[in-house]
Amino acid sequence: MSKKTSYQLMQGNEAVAEGALASGVSFFAGYPITPSTEIAEILADRLPESGGKFIQMEDEIGSIAAIIGASIGGSKSLTATSGPGFSLMQENLGFACLAEIPLVIVNVMRAGPSTGLPTSPSQGDVMQARWGTHGDHPIIVLTPSSVEEAFHYTTKAVNFSEKYRNPVIVLMDEVIGHMRARVNLPPQSMVERINRVQPNMPPEWYLPYERSANGVAPMASFGDGYRYHITGLVHDAKGFPTANPNEARDNIRGLFAKIERGFREICLVDYELMEDAEHAIVAYGSMVLSARSALEQLRKSGIKVGLIKLGTLWPFPRFALEHYLPQLKTVLVPELNMGQIYREVLRVNAGKSQIEKINRVNGTIIAPDEIVKTVKGMIR
Amino acid sequence: MKQIKTEIRLAGSGGQGLITAGIILAEAAILDNKNVVQSQSYGPEARGGASRAEIIIANGPIYFPKATWVDILLAMTQKASDQYSFDLKAGGIFIVDTTYVNQIPTSSALAIPISSRTREKFGKELFSNIVALGVICETTKVVSAQALQAAVSARVPAGTEKLNTDALAFGRKLAKEAIKKNNGVEVEVIEADS
Numbered sequence: 001m002s003k004k005t006s007y008q009l010m011q012g013n014e015a016v017a018e019g020a021l022a023s024g025v026s027f028f029a030g031y032p033i034t035p036s037t038e039i040a041e042i043l044a045d046r047l048p049e050s051g052g053k054f055i056q057m058e059d060e061i062g063s064i065a066a067i068i069g070a071s072i073g074g075s076k077s078l079t080a081t082s083g084p085g086f087s088l089m090q091e092n093l094g095f096a097c098l099a100e101i102p103l104v105i106v107n108v109m110r111a112g113p114s115t116g117l118p119t120s121p122s123q124g125d126v127m128q129a130r131w132g133t134h135g136d137h138p139i140i141v142l143t144p145s146s147v148e149e150a151f152h153y154t155t156k157a158v159n160f161s162e163k164y165r166n167p168v169i170v171l172m173d174e175v176i177g178h179m180r181a182r183v184n185l186p187p188q189s190m191v192e193r194i195n196r197v198q199p200n201m202p203p204e205w206y207l208p209y210e211r212s213a214n215g216v217a218p219m220a221s222f223g224d225g226y227r228y229h230i231t232g233l234v235h236d237a238k239g240f241p242t243a244n245p246n247e248a249r250d251n252i253r254g255l256f257a258k259i260e261r262g263f264r265e266i267c268l269v270d271y272e273l274m275e276d277a278e279h280a281i282v283a284y285g286s287m288v289l290s291a292r293s294a295l296e297q298l299r300k301s302g303i304k305v306g307l308i309k310l311g312t313l314w315p316f317p318r319f320a321l322e323h324y325l326p327q328l329k330t331v332l333v334p335e336l337n338m339g340q341i342y343r344e345v346l347r348v349n350a351g352k353s354q355i356e357k358i359n360r361v362n363g364t365i366i367a368p369d370e371i372v373k374t375v376k377g378m379i380r
Numbered sequence: 381m382k383q384i385k386t387e388i389r390l391a392g393s394g395g396q397g398l399i400t401a402g403i404i405l406a407e408a409a410i411l412d413n414k415n416v417v418q419s420q421s422y423g424p425e426a427r428g429g430a431s432r433a434e435i436i437i438a439n440g441p442i443y444f445p446k447a448t449w450v451d452i453l454l455a456m457t458q459k460a461s462d463q464y465s466f467d468l469k470a471g472g473i474f475i476v477d478t479t480y481v482n483q484i485p486t487s488s489a490l491a492i493p494i495s496s497r498t499r500e501k502f503g504k505e506l507f508s509n510i511v512a513l514g515v516i517c518e519t520t521k522v523v524s525a526q527a528l529q530a531a532v533s534a535r536v537p538a539g540t541e542k543l544n545t546d547a548l549a550f551g552r553k554l555a556k557e558a559i560k561k562n563n564g565v566e567v568e569v570i571e572a573d574s
Contacts, residue, residue: 009407009416119422179445180403180418182410286445293443368444 010183012150012176013038013080016106017046019154020078022191025104026052027075029066031059031085034118035174036108039080060085064092064105071096071103072230074221076158080106083125084115086132093167094133095232097255100209100217102161102196106154106170108177111336111363120363121174123285126340129169130314136252138259140168140266141314145288147181153268153311159194160266164258165216171313173336175286175365199226209251210237215258259315268311269320273299277306279330279375282321282345284310286365287334293368298375305375313341318348325352330378334358334366354378385438386522387447390512391464392456392477395427396495397509402433404513404531409437411527417445430459437522452520454512455481456494465489473520477512490519492558498547507547510536514551519559525552 010018017039020028028043040056047054053070057063060081067077081089086107096103109125111117125132129141140160144153150172157168199206199218208228211217220226233241234248242248259266273295274280283291288309298305308320321331331353333342342357349355356378360366388405390398399420406418417436423429434447449469455461456477465485468474476484479495492515498508510532517528529548536544 007410009403009410009418175419175445178420180406180416181442181445182416289444296443365446367446367448369448 007182007184009180010147010185011038011178011180012144012147012172013108013178014042015147015150015183015185016080016154016170016172016177017042018185019151020104020158021046021050022151022186022188023076023155023158024193024195025076025078025158026050027067027070027077028052028079029055029057029070029077030063030079030081031057033060033082033085035110035177036080036082036106038177039106039108060088061092064089064096064103067103068092068096068099068101071101072222074224076102076162078104078106078158080108082108082110083112083122083128086125086128090128090132094135094137096167097133097137097139098135098232098234098251099230100165100219100255101167102165102219104154104157104161104168104170106172108172108174110174111361117363119174121286121336121365122361122363123173123287123336123340124361125171126313126337129171138166138256139314140164140166140259140312141171142168142268142311143171143284143313144176144311145283145285145309146176147179148183148185149311150176151183151185155191156268159192160262162194162196163216164262164266165196165219166255166259171285173285175289198224203227207237208239209235211254211258215254215261263315266312266315267317267320269317270309270311271320271324272307272309274306274308274324277304277324278328279303279305279332279379280308280324280328281305281371281375282308282310282331282333282341284313284341285336287336290334290366290368290371294371294375297368297372303375303379310341316344316348318344321345321348325349328353330354330356330375332356332358332371332375332378334360334371334374336360336365383438383440385436385440385442386452386520387450388435388437388452388454388516388522389432389447389450389464389467390435390454390456391430391432391460392454392480393427393460394422394429394431396431396456397506398431398454398456399433400535401509401513402435404510404528404535405435405516405523406437407535408523408527408531409435411530412524414439415442417442419445432460432464452516452522454516456508456512458482461485475512475515475519477508490515490555490558490562492554494551494554497554498550501550502543502547507544510544510547511551511554514548514553515555515558516551517548518552518555
């Protein structure tokens with residue numbers, strides 16, 4: 001055995017739990033579901049150690065309701081689930097969007113629809129994460145493609161939720177959730193923590209939904225002496241229901257404006273071997289792993305192909321494609337669904353390049369060889 | 381540096397401890413300063429359903445986390461043997477637990493009644509997975525014996541370290557016997573460890 005190393009073996013779900021703790025999450029409410037259960041298991045153990053709270057709820061409706069309440073009480077809050085549970089959370093997710101409650105939902109995707117293939121990987125919830133709850137609303141969706149990213153993206157998700165007062169979804173596929181890899185994580189003290197802005201005016205002056213110059217309203221915690229009203233109805237700056245068209249417009253447009261302001265920061269994108277690329281693979285989650293392996297083989301056979309790795313799915317980082325499309329002949333989008341991000345790529349492409357897809361919905365993942373074969377076929 | 385990548389699949393049924401064995405093997409690889417990825421596949425059942433763990437150990441980057449053509453295959457049920465023996469690379473090492481595998485698909489397999497010998501020795505099959513790790517370590521040297529020992533001790537429940545250490549040694553002994561019985565046919569050592 002050689003010298004001691006600071007590396008450890010860690011599972012994706014475990015990394016999410018560590019990321020939650022490192023970013024200051026102090027409340028978890030959830031209902032266990034494969035393939036996300038390890039997150040709840042670990043936090044049930046670890047949260048009470050650091051003074052946090054863990055509650056196993058009666059179902060996922062109660063779970064999101066509980067984290068909304070905890071967040072309003074001032075705790076950074078998170079829940080973890082999979083497709084069937086995520087479906088149950090949609091109504092209250094919309095409430096959290098409109099009421100601007102910071103919270104994080106981790107959805108470790110499994111093959112659906114319905115109960116689906118409980119232990120098999122899928123990326124079928126991409127559009128559900130965007131539009132699963134009704135009404136026009138912005139949402140932030142991050143998707144890690146390695147165990148280390150599961151840690152870092154969870155901390156980013158918590159930070160974005162606090163900064164923008166918006167729900168953030170960590171959309172992870174089963175492959176990343178369940179795989180174990182050698183990781184070297186930073187100590188908790190090195191992890192950036194962003195806290196929501198609190199009001200500093202006297203309680204009687206406080207308008208809970210009056211936006212600051214940055215587009216986000218300071219958020220008082222219930223119990224801090226600031227009495228205010230929270231509702232799922234469209235509301236005015238005082239938080240009370242309104243049907244006044246101008247106030248309704250300001251409410252909904254304000255939701256979008258704060259996310260648009262943060263667009264560049266929120267969009268996590270990485271580029272690999274793109275400088276001279278004539279062809280690109282656009283991938284996220286476990287498909288990044290297949291794509292990287294394919295890239296290595298394709299480059300060896302002299303094909304100039306690169307990788308655009310999407311770490312943020314929503315808002316869709318369209319600039320990542322727009323920047324490279326002029327130099328690209330073909331773009332391939334491999335996904336464990338019937339082509340949910342493929343449609344976005346088509347939309348941004350607007351007919352400029354040849355766009356192809358590989359889809360898989362049988363509970364297995366797309367192997368590197370299939371990507372290699374498809375790229376070679378596209379070029380021919 | 382020459383890139384060496386070893387893909388390992390441990391296959392059997394739920395309850396045989398193969399995922400735990402996979403995690404221990406991966407942790408041993410980290411102690412050997414190797415890069416490693418471990419993944420698994422199992423049905424909804426806690427016991428009885430098909431279960432497999434995959435470990436990829438390399439001295440360079442690992443992109444794709446799943447095994448495709450395996451260098452080392454352990455089959456602890458007939459179904460696992462039937463299903464995965466075709467995925468073995470030419471020259472790969474195939475270890476079958478003949479307690480549960482009656483029809484061995486190739487004469488080049490290393491046939492050891494791992495579970496029944498474990499039951500004889502320890503009174504229960506509980507340690508079969510650790511015995512199997514001993515067999516793998518002895519026949520393939522894919523991880524160093526010291527690293528495997530340390531990884532086992534770190535992972536098993538407190539108070540069972542001694543029994544598990546014995547199980548590991550027993551596995552090595554079984555492997556040596558089996559290699560000898562194979563008419564001295566040397567099992568190809570995939571990688572010499574420093």
